[in-house]
Amino acid sequence: MSVRYIESKKTFLLQTKNSTYQMKVSDYGYLLHLYYGERLIDEDLSYLIQLKDRGFSPNPNEAGHDRTFSLDFLPQEFSSDGSCDYRLSSIEVKNGDGSYAFVGKVAKHEIYAGKYSLAGLPSLWATEKDQVDTLEIWLKDSTTQLTVVLCYSVFEEKDIITRAVKVRNDSGDTIYLNRIMSMTMDFMDSDYDFIHFDGRHTMEREWSRNPLAYGIQNVGSFRGASSHQHNPFTILCERGASEDDGRCYGFSFVYSGNFMCKVEKDQYDQARIVMGIHPKHFSYQLKPGERFTAPEVVLAYSGEGLTHLTHLYHRVYRENLCKSPYVKKERPILINSWEAAYFDFDEAKLLKIAKEAVDMGVELFVLDDGWFGNRNDDNAALGDWDVNTAKLPSGLQGLSENIHAMGLQFGLWIEPEMVSENSALYRKHPDWCLQMPRRQPSRGRYQLVLDLSREDVRDYLVTSINAVLDSTRIEYVKWDMNRFITDAWSAIAEKEKQGEIYHRYILGLYDIMNRIILTHPKILFCGCSGGGGRFDPGMLYYQPQIWCSDNTDAVCRLRIQYGTAFVYPVFAMESHVSVCPNHQTGRTVPLATRGVTAMGGILGYELDSTKLSEEEKRICREQVAAYKRDYPLIAYGDYYRLTNPYTFSEYVAWEHVSPDQKEALISLVLTEKEANDAQRFIKAKGLNPRTQYRVEGMKGSLSGQALMSAGLPVPGNLLQYEAVQYHIKAL
Ligand code: DGJ
Numbered sequence: 175m176s177v178r179y180i181e182s183k184k185t186f187l188l189q190t191k192n193s194t195y196q197m198k199v200s201d202y203g204y205l206l207h208l209y210y211g212e213r214l215i216d217e218d219l220s221y222l223i224q225l226k227d228r229g230f231s232p233n234p235n236e237a238g239h240d241r242t243f244s245l246d247f248l249p250q251e252f253s254s255d256g257s258c259d260y261r262l263s264s265i266e267v268k269n270g271d272g273s274y275a276f277v278g279k280v281a282k283h284e285i286y287a288g289k290y291s292l293a294g295l296p297s298l299w300a301t302e303k304d305q306v307d308t309l310e311i312w313l314k315d316s317t318t319q320l321t322v323v324l325c326y327s328v329f330e331e332k333d334i335i336t337r338a339v340k341v342r343n344d345s346g347d348t349i350y351l352n353r354i355m356s357m358t359m360d361f362m363d364s365d366y367d368f369i370h371f372d373g374r375h376t377m378e379r380e381w382s383r384n385p386l387a388y389g390i391q392n393v394g395s396f397r398g399a400s401s402h403q404h405n406p407f408t409i410l411c412e413r414g415a416s417e418d419d420g421r422c423y424g425f426s427f428v429y430s431g432n433f434m435c436k437v438e439k440d441q442y443d444q445a446r447i448v449m450g451i452h453p454k455h456f457s458y459q460l461k462p463g464e465r466f467t468a469p470e471v472v473l474a475y476s477g478e479g480l481t482h483l484t485h486l487y488h489r490v491y492r493e494n495l496c497k498s499p500y501v502k503k504e505r506p507i508l509i510n511s512w513e514a515a516y517f518d519f520d521e522a523k524l525l526k527i528a529k530e531a532v533d534m535g536v537e538l539f540v541l542d543d544g545w546f547g548n549r550n551d552d553n554a555a556l557g558d559w560d561v562n563t564a565k566l567p568s569g570l571q572g573l574s575e576n577i578h579a580m581g582l583q584f585g586l587w588i589e590p591e592m593v594s595e596n597s598a599l600y601r602k603h604p605d606w607c608l609q610m611p612r613r614q615p616s617r618g619r620y621q622l623v624l625d626l627s628r629e630d631v632r633d634y635l636v637t638s639i640n641a642v643l644d645s646t647r648i649e650y651v652k653w654d655m656n657r658f659i660t661d662a663w664s665a666i667a668e669k670e671k672q673g674e675i676y677h678r679y680i681l682g683l684y685d686i687m688n689r690i691i692l693t694h695p696k697i698l699f700c701g702c703s704g705g706g707g708r709f710d711p712g713m714l715y716y717q718p719q720i721w722c723s724d725n726t727d728a729v730c731r732l733r734i735q736y737g738t739a740f741v742y743p744v745f746a747m748e749s750h751v752s753v754c755p756n757h758q759t760g761r762t763v764p765l766a767t768r769g770v771t772a773m774g775g776i777l778g779y780e781l782d783s784t785k786l787s788e789e790e791k792r793i794c795r796e797q798v799a800a801y802k803r804d805y806p807l808i809a810y811g812d813y814y815r816l817t818n819p820y821t822f823s824e825y826v827a828w829e830h831v832s833p834d835q836k837e838a839l840i841s842l843v844l845t846e847k848e849a850n851d852a853q854r855f856i857k858a859k860g861l862n863p864r865t866q867y868r869v870e871g872m873k874g875s876l877s878g879q880a881l882m883s884a885g886l887p888v889p890g891n892l893l894q895y896e897a898v899q900y901h902i903k904a905l
Contacts, residue, residue: 176330177285177307183218186283186309188326190333193475195326197251197311198223200243202236203279205313205324207249207360211421212477222362223248228442232258234277247442249360252313252324252339254278262390262438262448264339264358268457269318270347278313278322285309290325290338294681296715297428297470298336298494304329319345333475334490339450339468343460350673351458355434355450357425357471361410364445368437369409369480371737376725376758378402378706379737381820385413386439394434396454398623398659398676399703400710406433407741410447411480417815418479418859424487425449426741428495429469430712431680432456455662457673472711480740481859485812488743492810495711498691498718500698504805505719505745505776506583507535507798508650512542513726513752514782517550520565525576530783532580534791535798538650539577540585545570547597552656553620556592557599559638571646578647585650585698588642590635590690591683592621592656605665606631608675618657625664626682627675636689643694653691653717655703680712687716700748709738709746719748719776726752726780727759728771729895732826732843733819735774744830745809747775751797753782763895765790769797770841770897773808774828777801804839804901807832814859816840824854825888831860835878836904838867840886847894855885858902870901 178187185208188195196208196219208219231246234257245259255263256275267276289300290308300306309326323340337357343349364386370393371379384391393408395401406427412420425447427433432452439445449471458466472490476483492501509531515523528539546562547555561569568576574584593600593607600607600622607622609615615622624631643651662675691699701708701717705724713720720742723734731749738747749772754762772778779794786794801808807830816827827842842856861867861878868875869886886900 175285175287175307176305176328177309177326179283179285180217183220185218185220186311187217188309188328188335189213190328190330190335192333192477193335195335199280200248202234202243204245204248204254205251205278205280205311207251210359210423210473211475234258247440247444249362249444250358251311252278252322252358261440261446262358262436263353264355264448265322265351266353266453267320268350268352269320270345270349275315276320276322277315277317279316281312281314281321283309283311289327289336292338292467292470294684295428295467295469296684296712297338298327298329298334298472298490300327300329300494304331304494306330318347318349320349329490329494332490332494333486335473336470337473338470341460341466341468343462343464346462348459348461351460351466352456353450353453354458354466354468355448356427356468357449357473359423359447361445364439364443365413366410366445367413367415369411370435371405371407371740373402373737375402375704375707376723377730378709378723378734379405380733381737381740381818386437386445388439390436390438392434392436394432394452396432396452398431398662398679399655399708400430400433400712401658402704402707405737406435406449406710408435408447408449409480409483410437410445416479417481420479422476422480422483424472424474424476424483424741426472426487426711427469428472428711428715429680430683430708430710432676451677455673455676458677459670459674469712481814484740487741488813491711491714491741492743492745496714496718497716498699499695500718501745504802505698506537506650507801508538508540508585508778509534509536509783510540510542510652510750510778510780513757513780517544517552519544521567521573524573526784527782528577528580528582530786530791531779532582534779534783534786534794536582536779538583538585540587540650540652541573542587542652543589543654545586554594554596556589556594556621557597557624559588559642570642574646574648583649584647585652586642586648587652587654588639589654589656590639590686591624591626593624594621608659608663608679609661610663613661616660618660621657623657623659625679626686627664627678628666628682632682632686635686639690640693643690643697648697650698650700652700652702652721655708658707684712691716706734706738709742714742714746719746722747722749722775725758726750727756727761728763728768729761729843729845730759731771732845735771736815736819736826736828739813744775744813748778749775750778750780751794752780753785764897765793767843767895767897769793770843770899773797773801773804774841804830807837807839812860816856816859819845824851827856829859835860835862835865838902840900840902841897842888842899843897844892844894847892851890853890854888856888856900857885858882861902862904866905867902868905870903875905
């Protein structure tokens with residue numbers, strides 16, 4: 175078993191192939207954190223707990239005259255708020271008597287084979303082959319009878335540990351949970367860098383790395399979605415850690431709503447990191463006997479640098495997260511109507527785009543926004559999921575049949591979570607949107623957010639969206655969400671439960687996704703929120719690919735995809751070739767380069783194919799053929815970052831290597847050209863040093879050792895924004 179309790183030492187031991195996690199029940203019943211890191215055989219690391227009488231660090235009452243035991247500095251697994259610990263807390267609870275304390279002591283534990291489950295929430299699942307074991311530790315406050323159950327599942331072979339928290343109100347009082355972190359992790363040192371992924375609409379998941387400083391660093395979202403601004407994935411790594419070396423810890427939150435990740439460097443040079451639902455405006459009422467389940471955090475430890483950390487996440491998210499059968503299927507090459515036509519289309523125009531796309535090698539035509547109600551711009555019709563017959567006289571059915579007759583599949587855009595004020599739905603049910611009493615709701619893109627905490631709203635959406643999906647042959651759906659939440663107040667929730675609305679919205683979203691997406695396994699679903707405003711593992715549980723960004727500029731995309739692929743598998747990043755000058759940046763980049771960048775994810779097109787020249791269509795055909803040939807390598811191979819665009823500006827390079835190391839593809843885009851520049855060599859990674867490889871276009875062969883140590887020349891004649899790819903095959 176990968177989980178054990180060593181009774182004589184009172185230690186809990188979690189072992190993965192390459193990591194060890196250890197906790198200890200202390201003298202007074204508190205659960206202390208001992209260690210997470212490189213795998214150790216030792217069953218007892220209790221010596222790491224060094225007690226000391228420290229001024230102004232209070233001692234729990236039961237410690238009597240012992241002034242050396244203080245939760246102010248001891249490493250804990252779940253901090254007991256209101257009991258001598260002044261650092262970031264794991265919980266804030268308002269008890270029935272108005273007090274705010276939770277003092278949790280180990281009451282019992284359970285160890286069992288298999289993975290825990292989290293009601294209503296997406297989480298990793300285990301196959302029999304994974305041999306996952308679970309530990310649940312019950313921390314009970316003997317005064318209030320509130321119990322917090324800490325859940326740990328160990329994916330031994332995959333070097334992954336998942337954590338979640340469940341709260342049980344076994345008291346006779348109604349309590350309010352104002353903060354509940356899914357994970358708290360203490361480190362007895364703090365010489366770490368904090369890596370996080372920040373951004374904005376059209377420039378998501380920008381890599382950021384800073385050393386821990388005294389005080390608190392904070393990332394998170396209070397936008398009702400995981401957001402473009404911060405991603406719910408962070409890393410703590412040794413100061414010197416590189417791609418190939420150093421201790422690195424990953425924290426990935428399987429949740430699509432408000433989140434918070436904070437890291438604190440304390441007075442004794444220790445570090446604490448917490449991750450969970452954002453506590454702002456969160457207050458969850460628990461009546462006697464009621465329970466709360468906090469979402470999952472997926473932990474990974476790599477002692478071999480950041481690349482290995484990425485590989486651990488890619489593997490587990492590829493094999494144990496997404497429910498869609500498309501995870502294992504080749505994705506069709508699509509063309510999307512958005513940047514081709516925006517709202518300005520009719521059936522004839524769409525069919526012309528589709529017809530030319532066939533000539534490019536495209537396999538799927540996607541009709542984006544604007545096909546329903548009176549949706550001629552983005553001010554109207556969200557909520558009215560009936561086809562606009564003025565634009566599409568033969569309806570979705572006729573359009574779909576015509577598209578299929580060309581040999582293409584048919585895909586459709588929807589945005590179920592929203593309502594326009596100018597819509598039949600809003601006129602009929604004005605109280606169905608989130609809005610506060612006596613205030614006019616804020617608009618975003620001139621639309622309001624439907625109250626998914628309500629069952630009647632959810633039922634309406636499930637019925638109306640399923641009716642569309644079942645009305646004709648649809649093989650692909652883009653599920654969009656184009657504004658963040660404000661006015662989080664529900665017309666039917668009691669006053670005391672309004673602090674639950676942000677979370678209940680997300681639970682409602684997962685509910686409708688269960689009833690729309692999981693009931694249509696044959697449809698390939700793509701997530702979207704104005705591009706990558708909700709690129710998180712919660713969404714990936716339902717949708718195997720997500721529109722990475724509304725920015726289709728091939729150069730900006732290099733950075734966006736660099737950050738995204740730090741944790742999310744390559745096959746999750748939908749990436750399109752669009753026209754130049756680019757609609758977002760005005761930049762012009764060769765079509766070949768746009769193809770190379772888009773091939774760094776799931777390749778597609780987003781342009782008016784009727785405006786392409788014969789030569790451009792030929793290039794697209796070649797791109798499609800190359801992508802289809804390399805798809806297994808790109809989608810399922812090991813992904814390596816060869817450069818960091820934030821520290822090196824000349825070019826961006828990355829590599830995909832087949833699991834058997836027999837094939838590799840290096841892609842490189844020149845981002846900053848200087849005249850008469852230095853000769854550069856790009857060094858491969860992940861090859862077998864002793865294998866001889868042939869590099870397409872080069873004479874003879876080279877050893878893996880030479881390719882990785884000496885490298886391949888970057889062509890000197892490459893101009894600004896040009897790209898090159900190296901196909902490497904074992905002899
Ligand atoms: C935002 C998406 O990211 C775009 O690709 C497009 O679908 C628009 N919404 C449509 O409104």
